[in-house]
Amino acid sequence: MIWQASPVFRIRRPAKDLRAASGKSIDIIEIKFKNKNLIMPHPSFLDEIEKYSGVTVAQCYQCYRCTNGCPVARDMDIVPHRVIAYIIKGEREKVLSSKALWTCLQCITCSVRCPNGIDIARVIETARRLSIESGLAARRDTRFFDGLMIDSVERHGRLYELGTIMRYRLSKKEFFKDAALGLDMIRRGRIGLAPHNIRDRKTLRAIIREIREGTGK
Amino acid sequence: MIALSYYPGCSLASSSSFYDRSLRKVLAYYGVALSELDDWSCCGGAAAPTIHQDLTDVLAARNIALAEREGLHLLAPCSACYARSKAVSLKIATDRATRDMVNQALAPLSCTGSVEVKNVIEVFMQYVGVERIAASAAHKLGPIRAVSYYGCLLTRIMGVPSSDDTEDPTGMDVILDALGAVAVPWQYKTECCGAGSTITDRERTAELSGRIMTMAVRAGANAVVTTCPLCQLNLDLVVHLRKNAAALPVFFLTEIFELALFGAIEGGGRHLISADDIERSIGAPGGDHQ
Incomplete structure (x- = not known):
C-alpha cells in the first residue's frame, strides 16, 4: 500500500458514489489537498497486482525503456510501459482484457533493463493469471x-x-x-x-x- | 576428477538427445563426471507460471531437493531448466515462506537452497578452464566463423546475479576463441528466438528466429552456436517456419568441442539444417587448415 490516508490526504467520500458520478469503469477516490479537491485512481488494482506479483509497480516513472527493448512491442495493443501506467491508474479491465498480455514472450528484457528494478515480465505473468481468473483473457x-x-x-x-x-x-x-x-x-x-x-x-x-x-x- | 550432479531436462531427454550425449562425452574427456539425478522430473519450464506460482516453485524444487541429497553442485544444460532452477533455488534459500511451502508439498523430500545451479558455459569456464580448453584443441577450427547465441534465459534471470554480462555476454565467445574457431561479433547474442510461441503463434516465432538468422548471415558467420536446446531447435526449424529463410547450421557448444577434440560430431545427422559442410571443412589433427 503506498496510498494511505494521512492528515493531509483524506478520503472525503466513499469511492462508490464518485464512481457512479464519474460514469467511469475505474475506481477513484477524492482527496482534499491544500484546500483543493483532487480525484485520483483508487489503488485497488495496483494493490492486487503488487500483492500477487511481489513487484513494486508504483515506482515506475515512465521512461519507456521496457517498451524500447521489447521484441514484440509493435504487435501489442498496449505496450509494456502503458500496461504499467494503466495498472497504476486502476484500469483493471483494460489491462486484463488486453491482447498484449499474451503477445509477451517472457524474454525478461524489459525487467532486466528497468532502472527502477520493476520486474515487468512478472507483472505481465501475474496479470495473465488474473485475467484468466476474471474471465477477461483476450487469447486463450x-x-x-x-x-x-x-x-x-x-x-x-x-x-x-x-x-x-x-x-x-x-x-x-x-x-x-x-x-x-x-x-x-x-x-x-x-x-x-x-x-x-x-x-x-x-x-x-x-x-x-x-x-x-x-x-x- | 570433478563430480557434478545434473539433470538433462525434457528436451535433452527427447528432441535434443544428441546434445545430452555430446555434453557427457566432452565433459568426460575433461574429467568432469556427471551423475544424473535419480528420477528427476520436469522443472515446469515456461508453462508452470501461467498456471500457478506455487507450481513453478514446487516443480523446480523437486530437482533441487534431489540434487541436495547428492551433495553436489547441479548442472542444468537447458537454459529454461537453468533459469528456473537457479531462481527457485535462491528463492528457497532466502524466502522462508517459499521454503516451507515447497518442503511441505514435497515431503519426505526437502531442500534448503544450498546447492549451486550452473550452466554449461560456467562449468567449462570454472572446472575446465580456458587454458586447458585451448591446449586440448587437436583439430584446427579455423574455417568456423561462428556467432555465439546465448538467448534469453541464460543471462536474464530476475533477482539472480547473472553468470555473464546481461546485455553482452562473452563466455561462449572466449571458449570458441580458445577452441580455435573465429568468434564473430554481432548484436543479437541475447535476442529472443520466440520459442515460447512456436506452437501457439508460429508467425511471430518465424519472424523472430528468421531475424536472428538473417543477422548471423549479415555478420559474416557460417555457423550459429548456442547452449540452449529450445534456441537450437527453434533456429534449426527456421527453414520450415519461413520460406526462403537464411539458414546457417546451428551447433551446440559441445559439438564445437567435439569438432576440436575429435574432428567429427556424433549427432550430425540430427541437424535439420545440414552441418556436413562445416564438419568436412575441419582439418586433420595438428595439420594446417586451408
Whole structure:
C-alpha cells in the first residue's frame, strides 16, 4: 500500500458514489489537498497486482525503456510501459482484457533493463493469471497449451513433447499443420516417440493436482 | 576428477538427445563426471507460471531437493531448466515462506537452497578452464566463423546475479576463441528466438528466429552456436517456419568441442539444417587448415 490516508490526504467520500458520478469503469477516490479537491485512481488494482506479483509497480516513472527493448512491442495493443501506467491508474479491465498480455514472450528484457528494478515480465505473468481468473483473457491459446504441458507432466513426470503437441493440434482441428515439419523431425530423430515415465509419478501427480485445484494465484 | 550432479531436462531427454550425449562425452574427456539425478522430473519450464506460482516453485524444487541429497553442485544444460532452477533455488534459500511451502508439498523430500545451479558455459569456464580448453584443441577450427547465441534465459534471470554480462555476454565467445574457431561479433547474442510461441503463434516465432538468422548471415558467420536446446531447435526449424529463410547450421557448444577434440560430431545427422559442410571443412589433427 503506498496510498494511505494521512492528515493531509483524506478520503472525503466513499469511492462508490464518485464512481457512479464519474460514469467511469475505474475506481477513484477524492482527496482534499491544500484546500483543493483532487480525484485520483483508487489503488485497488495496483494493490492486487503488487500483492500477487511481489513487484513494486508504483515506482515506475515512465521512461519507456521496457517498451524500447521489447521484441514484440509493435504487435501489442498496449505496450509494456502503458500496461504499467494503466495498472497504476486502476484500469483493471483494460489491462486484463488486453491482447498484449499474451503477445509477451517472457524474454525478461524489459525487467532486466528497468532502472527502477520493476520486474515487468512478472507483472505481465501475474496479470495473465488474473485475467484468466476474471474471465477477461483476450487469447486463450497460451494458457491452454501451458495447461496441456502441465497435464503431461502430471501424467508422466516429464514433458511428453509429441503427445502434448498432438493434443493441442487435435483440439484446434489443425491436423496437418505440422506435417512437413514433423516428418522432417522424425526423419532426423528429433522427436521422442514414447513418453518418459518417472518412477515416483504418482506422488508428483498428487502434488500437482493439489496445487492446480487450489485457489491461489 | 570433478563430480557434478545434473539433470538433462525434457528436451535433452527427447528432441535434443544428441546434445545430452555430446555434453557427457566432452565433459568426460575433461574429467568432469556427471551423475544424473535419480528420477528427476520436469522443472515446469515456461508453462508452470501461467498456471500457478506455487507450481513453478514446487516443480523446480523437486530437482533441487534431489540434487541436495547428492551433495553436489547441479548442472542444468537447458537454459529454461537453468533459469528456473537457479531462481527457485535462491528463492528457497532466502524466502522462508517459499521454503516451507515447497518442503511441505514435497515431503519426505526437502531442500534448503544450498546447492549451486550452473550452466554449461560456467562449468567449462570454472572446472575446465580456458587454458586447458585451448591446449586440448587437436583439430584446427579455423574455417568456423561462428556467432555465439546465448538467448534469453541464460543471462536474464530476475533477482539472480547473472553468470555473464546481461546485455553482452562473452563466455561462449572466449571458449570458441580458445577452441580455435573465429568468434564473430554481432548484436543479437541475447535476442529472443520466440520459442515460447512456436506452437501457439508460429508467425511471430518465424519472424523472430528468421531475424536472428538473417543477422548471423549479415555478420559474416557460417555457423550459429548456442547452449540452449529450445534456441537450437527453434533456429534449426527456421527453414520450415519461413520460406526462403537464411539458414546457417546451428551447433551446440559441445559439438564445437567435439569438432576440436575429435574432428567429427556424433549427432550430425540430427541437424535439420545440414552441418556436413562445416564438419568436412575441419582439418586433420595438428595439420594446417586451408
